[in-house]
Amino acid sequence: MDFRLGASAEALRAEVHDFVRDFMTHEVEERLYRTGVSHDAEYTAALAERGWLAAGWPVEWGGQGRDPLELLVLAEEMTYVDAPTIAPTVTTMVSKVIHAVATDEVKREVLPKALAGEIIVALGFSEPEAGSDVAAAQTRALRDGDEWVISGQKMFTTNAHLADYVFLLTRTNTAVPKHKGLTMFLVPMKQDGIEVQAVYTLSGERTNITYFNDVRVDDRWRIGEVDQGWRVMTVSLQDEHSAGFGTRIDRLAEAAEAWARDEVDGEGRPRIDDPDVRECLGRCATDAEVSLLLQRRATWLAETGTVPEAEGPMSKLFSSEALGRNAEDLVELMGPEALRSYFEPTAPQNGRIEHTLRYSLGTTIYAGTSEVQRNIIAQRGLGLPR
Known part of the structure; x- marks a missing residue:
């Protein structure tokens, strides 16, 4: 596996990094959380204007012809700031299926609008x-x-x-x-x-x-x-089964480290000087790195023309369970104050630890439970019988 992203992917990362951080202000992030709606029309329109909704599509379809690693970079930067990507991501995923098996009439009616961010599926x-x-x-x-x-x-x-x-x-x-x-x-x-x-x-x-x-x-x-x-549905599930949560673990680790540097114990010493705290932070950072690399491996295989039948589920399985495990560990480490609600003014790190714990509980279920992922790995990766 080539661990290098390449100049094009790194340039795209820098561009997306600046855009999402300008857009996802504290006010926007709180509004999305308070409403519970994971869609923002202005954000989707901005993605379409930059060609990022159809970044992986051929140029003749209005896309940019980006390779899988560039698409991974795009997703990582957006996920890191909790950008409202569910609606455009699902719409694009279904658009791939429509492009592959739908009639020409449906393609002409749906795809241009989908790739322009004008409809939601x-x-x-x-x-x-x-x-x-x-x-x-x-x-x-x-x-x-x-x-x-x-x-x-x-x-x-x-x-x-x-x-x-x-x-x-x-x-x-x-x-x-x-x-x-x-x-x-x-x-x-x-x-x-x-x-x-x-x-x-x-x-x-x-x-x-x-x-x-x-x-x-x-x-x-x-x-x-x-x-x-x-057969039609499994085309879309391949994308879901190759998901990963490394970026979320990475942001969790960053929030935990910031808390440990800011907080002091009863004797006035920074919590980060405590060996137990450092060990917990180290586990979280390690799991973030492993998760990111597992998803990058699945993406690299896709780029080389290999379907990551087992490697995709490995990425989803490990990272979803690691997200929940580390969020739980950090809540126990921080104590009761960690349970202050997301966006509560006095909550440590804006309540991100608490929210990540609640969010993580669903990640081992949707897009295939951990048990389903293990079965796929066993059958397709190890060749074990059903």
């Missing part, structure tokens, strides 16, 4: 009884001439209340094994029969539960072949 995968096992989805789509009638409910449809479309996993065949009876649709949200209700997570983020009550969808919005939805 939400994901409709999980259900109350189909979380990690999304193939157990029971939302039904029944054919009626040139239309489909969709009924069911989806959980964790983040930004569905803002979205123009939802990328929806449905069951179209109950007479075959569960993985073989699924079909994907890109459902316009401005349809009769769709109801979105807010659900707030432990970290304060707004997600949703979305109900589909006999929603009629034209067949042109079907993405891929009938009963082949699992």
